Amino acid sequence: QVQLVQSGAEVKKPGASVKVSCKASGYTFTDYYMHWVRQAPGQGLEWMGWINPYSAGTNYAQKFQGRVTMTRDTSISAAYMELSRLRSDDTAVYYCARDTGSSSGAPLYYFDYWGQGTLVTVSS
Amino acid sequence: QSVLTQPPSVSGAPGQRVTLSCTGSSSNIGARYDIHWYQQLPGTAPKLLIYGNINRPSGVPDRFSGSKSGTSASLAITGLQAEDEADYYCQSYDSSLSGSGVFGGGTKLTVL
Numbered sequence: 001q002v003q004l005v006q007s008g009a010e011v012k013k014p015g016a017s018v019k020v021s022c023k024a025s026g027y028t029f030t031d032y033y034m035h036w037v038r039q040a041p042g043q044g045l046e047w048m049g050w051i052n053p054y055s056a057g058t059n060y061a062q063k064f065q066g067r068v069t070m071t072r073d074t075s076i077s078a079a080y081m082e083l084s085r086l087r088s089d090d091t092a093v094y095y096c097a098r099d100t101g102s103s104s105g106a107p108l109y110y111f112d113y114w115g116q117g118t119l120v121t122v123s124s
Numbered sequence: 125q126s127v128l129t130q131p132p133s134v135s136g137a138p139g140q141r142v143t144l145s146c147t148g149s150s151s152n153i154g155a156r157y158d159i160h161w162y163q164q165l166p167g168t169a170p171k172l173l174i175y176g177n178i179n180r181p182s183g184v185p186d187r188f189s190g191s192k193s194g195t196s197a198s199l200a201i202t203g204l205q206a207e208d209e210a211d212y213y214c215q216s217y218d219s220s221l222s223g224s225g226v227f228g229g230g231t232k233l234t235v236l
Contacts, residue, residue, distance in 0.1 A: 035225065044126060044229045047224060062224070095170075110158070110176075112181065
């Protein structure tokens with residue numbers, strides 16, 4: 001069965017960086033795009049961007065350009081999302097989510113499997 | 125401010141039918157990009173409910189149905205049950221923001 005297992009909760013100070021991991025199993029990791037979505041406490045979902053695990057190509061939401069980096073390690077079927085220059089309003093649960101579209105084509109921008117979420121708290 | 129607009133809350137009694145709306149613009153829903161819906165129970169990750177405007181993933185009851193017209197989309201839930209109480213999000217693609225995924229702000233469904 002498909003599973004996305006994320007790394008544990010993090011507490012960071014403003015200005016620091018955080019790197020969240022998402023380990024995939026139950027399917028061929030390089031076959032599907034992986035997206036990152038965040039949710040601030042009590043708020044809605046916010047799309048951050050995607051990575052193509054096959055090509056390592058990325059597309060980031062304009063809001064996060066210059067601050068976010070998405071990478072992958074195909075040897076261990078893991079995707080990573082690093083966010084730098086953290087602010088208090090970056091406090092959120094960060095999810096990885098698998099696109100249903102094949103990595104050999106375009107992403108379809110809807111997600112059939114989600115990680116369990118990683119809470120990142122930014123506080124001085 | 126979300127690119128897709130959803131009412132903050134909707135309520136209905138058990139057994140009733142409710143409709144959740146999602147309004148976009150000419151750069152997303154109106155540009156014929158598909159709408160997808162997710163259900164999020166408290167403390168859990170979102171779950172795909174409807175994809176490609178009208179399609180249900182395996183395991184989703186046929187009480188849930190989606191539709192789309194012009195720059196708007198709707199999620200209908202019939203035979204409302206207590207377990208349907210959750211947050212519901214619509215999602216699409218927007219071509220005006222260098223190409224990006226966009227979500228609605230979410231609707232909290234309360235079963236009375």
